[in-house]
Every structure is written in structure tokens, then in C-alpha cells.
Ligand code: ADP
């Protein structure tokens with residue numbers, strides 16, 4: 634039986650305009666990602682990796698083509714519905730961590746729940762802190778953490794709304810290779826618990842940890 638497709642893109646195209654210049658960041662790209670897959674997106678700088686991730690994550694909208702997220706066609710959705718779809722499905726992790734410096738590890742992870750706290754959220758936060766390996770650091774500030782620990786906080790924050798898909802854009806780009814490997818092992822662990830992962834990486838060694846690679850070049854899948 635064919636497993637459920639959580640993402641399905643058909644002839645997905647993104648054209649940026651810079652003055653009179655048209656930049657074809659993604660060109661007629663088609664792909665599908667099934668529930669529970671761990672996919673690495675690789676390719677040279679400027680090949681469209683970030684554009685692809687931002688479209689999947691509803692941070693940007695395609696110029697043309699079809700993109701279905703959990704069965705919902707995103708083109709033509711109103712901003713409000715796009716935000717809802719993103720919140721219910723997607724967790725984001727970035728290269729630069731984007732932690733708030735005056736908040737502790739625990740508070741940074743809690744942040745997405747600021748306006749949406751359900752009973753028992755504190756035990757959920759404790760569980761996530763354990764899952765990302767930060768039990769001993771929960772009350773520390775970001776300035777007291779290593780790069781790897783900061784990225785663990787960002788991963789914890791991405792998990793807090795119980796997303797179905799985690800999108801990570803060069804999550805280990807600022808980390809040394811031993812730390813990067815540990816972060817990929819954390820991703821593998823999350824994937825084995827059923828989470829779908831799409832991770833952009835420059836590092837082909839690390840990308841081998843994924844089940845499958847999507848290679849991009851000049852805005853096309855090769
Ligand atoms: P990658 O993440 O693989 O390095 P990107 O998706 O960031 O590639 O970029 C793909 C192409 O689109 C590049 O040529 C880049 O300069 C261009 N591009 C990306 N974002 C914008 C933007 N907001 N405005 C104009 N051009 C952009």
C-alpha cells in the first residue's frame with residue numbers, strides 16, 4: 634500500500650523579480666514526500682533549496698504550480714488559512730537558531746504557546762526538554778549555551794505545537810562536525826518517532842543519514 638503523501642508538488646515554480654530581472658529560483662519542480670520520511674535537500678548555493686523549503690512551509694507562495702500540504706492545495710489560500718495550515722503542520726529550524734537572548738531555555742521552547750496554552754502544557758515542555766537533551770540546561774540563558782545546545786533549543790521550540798513535519802534550513806551550518814553529527818542523530822531519533830523531516834544540508838556525509846536525497850541545481854531537481 635502506498636503510504637500517505639504529506640507533501641506533493643507539481644510543476645512548482647518560483648520567480649523572483651529584482652528590478653527588470655527575473656530570477657527563476659525554482660523551475661517546474663515536481664516531487665512527493667510521504668509520511669514518516671527523512672529527506673535531505675542538497676545542492677550548491679543558489680540552487681533553490683531555501684526557496685523550496687519556504688514554499689513547503691508556507692512562508693512564501695509559488696508563482697505557479699501546485700503544492701499540496703497534507704492534502705490541502707495551498708495556492709489560492711487566504712493568508713489567514715495559510716497561517717493556520719502552517720501552525721498545524723510545520724515546525725521550522727534555521728541555521729541561525731533565532732533564540733530570544735533574555736529568555737531561558739525553557740521559556741524559549743514555550744514561546745510558541747504564549748497565546749495558546751492548554752492545561753498540562755508544563756509537563757509537555759518538560760518532555761520536550763528531555764527529548765532534545767537539555768534537562769541540565771533548562772534554566773540557562775542562550776548566552777550560556779554552546780552552539781549545539783542552542784540548536785537543540787530551537788528544535789524543541791519547533792516541536793512545541795506538535796507539528797507533523799519539521800523543515801530545517803542548514804541547521805548545522807554554524808556547528809562543528811562532531812556537534813553537527815549529534816544534531817543529525819537527534820533528527821534521526823525524532824524521525825524514528827514518526828515525524829516527517831526535510832532538512833537542507835551542504836554536508837553530503839550528514840545527508841547520508843536521511844532516507845533519501847533530493848538534489849537541486851539551478852532551480853531543478855536532478
Ligand atoms: P539556496 O538556498 O539553494 O542557496 P535560494 O533558494 O536561497 O538558494 O535562492 C535561489 C535563487 O533565488 C538565487 O539565485 C537567489 O539569489 C534567488 N533569490 C532567493 N530569494 C530571493 C529574493 N527574495 N529576491 C530575489 N531573489 C531571490
Ligand code: MG
Nearest residue numbers: 682683684802
Ligand atoms: Mg539557502
